Amino acid sequence: MANQHPAKPTESELEILQVLWANGPCAVRTVNDQLNLQREVGYTTTLKIMQLMLNKGLVARDTSSRTHIYRAAVSEKETRANLLDRFVDTTFRGSAMDMVMQALGNKDTSAEELAEIKAFIKKIEAEECFEAVSIDY
């Protein structure tokens, strides 16, 4: 179920994965248009990267029609988890707590969001009472 190789997409590759995760399977043209909402990227550049991603197994594609349709071949959740792990290691010396604190400390966390987190924590705490039961759902 889990990916064999933890998948370490580059920054550009990640941008593309974001588009695919958000929009579902897309043609290269669509992906490129989406990217260009944020920054200028040439069409063949996007195409090339997506072809490289195909080789790495980060995406798959349907070539039955002329315009190939690409889809993400790695899950958003797992990829995020991997990247988060790496990031916490390199930037917060492995302390996820430090990172959460810093994220919360950034002045722009609304009261609503804080409430949301509190609720989430409550949920986790409730689950911890039943550790023997699988909570990996």
Place this chain on the structure above:
Amino acid sequence: MANQHPAKPTESELEILQVLWANGPCAVRTVNDQLNLQREVGYTTTLKIMQLMLNKGLVARDTSSRTHIYRAAVSEKETRANLLDRFVDTTFRGSAMDMVMQALGNKDTSAEELAEIKAFIKKIEAEECFEAVSIDY
């Protein structure tokens, strides 16, 4: 006070900054030794990167004695904040909440840590009542 250019250290540069932040001003030899606790890196490699960092303004150095003493020229807090921003943007589409949730969701958050976060949230909520006052200390 804030850095002019948000400072985007590479991964190696970040490793070196971590050492400098943790140990205070260091000679290249010291930094290299520290790095080698985690992975093998040649001395001149570390030296070279630190010299490049000097050009970029990421570190400063005291050359009064033969062994130059380097120190971080960017603050840990600000750098972390910058990197965190970037990371949240690229990996969590800008949603710090999503990231915090994912971090907390990773099964290995202890009850103590959750309590810590709750306390921290309480502190933030208290501060939000006095938004006019600077909470940037």
Place this chain on the structure above:
DNA sequence: TTGCTATTACGAAAACTTTCGTATATGTTT
């Protein structure tokens, strides 16, 4: 068919990062 547009494929250049060999200089020890 002919010409126009959109797409894929491919390779190479450009940009960036990391690594290391080597020259040179400076202390230290014998």
Place this chain on the structure above:
DNA sequence: AAACATATACGAAAGTTTTCGTAATAGCAA
């Protein structure tokens, strides 16, 4: 002084990622 160990400086190579020019192909319209 001479030999040795250690430090800096520098440049080039190797590795990785991104960018883009160009060719080949397929679909479509006139």
